[in-house]
Amino acid sequence: MNKRIVLGITGASGSIFGIKVFESLHQLGFEIHLIISKPGEKVIKMENNLTTSYFQKKGIYIYSPDEIEAPISSGSFKNIGMVIAPCSMATLGAIANGVGNNLIHRAADVTLxxxxxxxxxxxxxxxxxxxxxxxxxxxxxxxxxxPACPAFYNKPKTIDDLVTHLTSRVLDQLGIDNNLTQRWEKE
Ligand SMILES: Cc1cc2nc3c(=O)[nH]c(=O)nc-3n(C[C@H](O)[C@H](O)[C@H](O)COP(=O)(O)O)c2cc1C
Incomplete structure (x- = not known):
């Protein structure tokens, strides 16, 4: 499997979801192409007290949202797909209406x-x-x-349990094998 993936983090609440998706993909050895919107940066700081330097790791490519000439702007850049976590209503609206005037919107448009x-x-x-x-x-x-809507059937005890479960479902959607959480089994 091609191990390249595009990740966008926008300014919706729940930046912890984007951070967890990022960490999980990084641990699994994915080459992550990351774009954080300006509101996304602010919310990451407010909610987690982190800056973009946190994401500067080996195998990570970070772009600014106005870097429209980045490789991920083109369909010729092969990758397995794109996750936007969390995705704001503003970004949702831009993608739904084909507005590609920042790199997150453009990369999503190309993915579709x-x-x-x-x-x-x-x-x-x-x-x-x-x-x-x-x-x-x-x-x-x-x-x-x-929807960033955690499940409760596996009896989560911490916020990390809630976030990890949803992250596991995101990786499932991408077809990435993972054992981040216990899967549902009837007792
Ligand atoms: C603390 C905070 C929480 C926010 N939470 C949300 C949210 O949950 N959903 C949403 O759509 N927008 C939320 N917003 C508003 C977005 O940040 C705003 O619409 C922004 O323009 C989104 O731009 P972006 O999609 O380029 O990141 C929040 C803003 C702040 C400051």
């Missing part, structure tokens, strides 16, 4: 046109009609809408 896997871990509540219509547009275009 190349028929690669696009996973949006959206976070907002409640949802208005515009959000729901945008989700439907993306689902119809082949994207996967995953």
């Amino acid at each position: 046109k190349e028929k690669r896997k696009l996973i949006l871990l959206i976070r907002e509540t409640p949802l208005n009609e515009i959000h729901i219509k945008n989700m439907l547009k993306i689902a119809r275009a082949g994207g996967v809408i995953m």
Whole structure:
């Protein structure tokens, strides 16, 4: 399997989801091409007290959202797909409407046109009609809408348990074998 993946982190709450997806893919040896939006940077700082330097590790390529000339802007850049975690309603709207004027939106647009896997871990509540219509547009275009909505059936005890479980489901969607959490089995 090609081990290249594109990861976007936007300014929705729940930046811990993006961090966990990043850490899990990094541990599994993926070549991560990471873009963090400016609001994303602010929310990561507010919620986790981290800066972009945290993500500067071996095998990680970090782009600024205005670096539209980056390789991930082109469909010719082969990768297994793109995750946006968390995905704000602003980014959801931009993707749903084909607006490619920052690198996250453009890379997502390219992912859809190349028929690669696009996973949006959206976070907002409640949802208005515009959000729901945008989700439907993306689902119809082949994207996967995953609400950042943890499960409780495996009796989580910590926030990390909740976040790890959802991260495992994201990796499942990408077809990446993982044993991050225990899978459901009827007792
Ligand atoms: C602390 C904080 C939490 C936010 N939470 C959300 C959220 O959960 N969902 C959302 O859609 N926007 C949220 N926003 C607003 C987005 O950051 C804002 O719409 C921004 O323009 C998104 O841009 P981006 O998609 O380029 O990151 C939040 C903003 C802040 C400061």
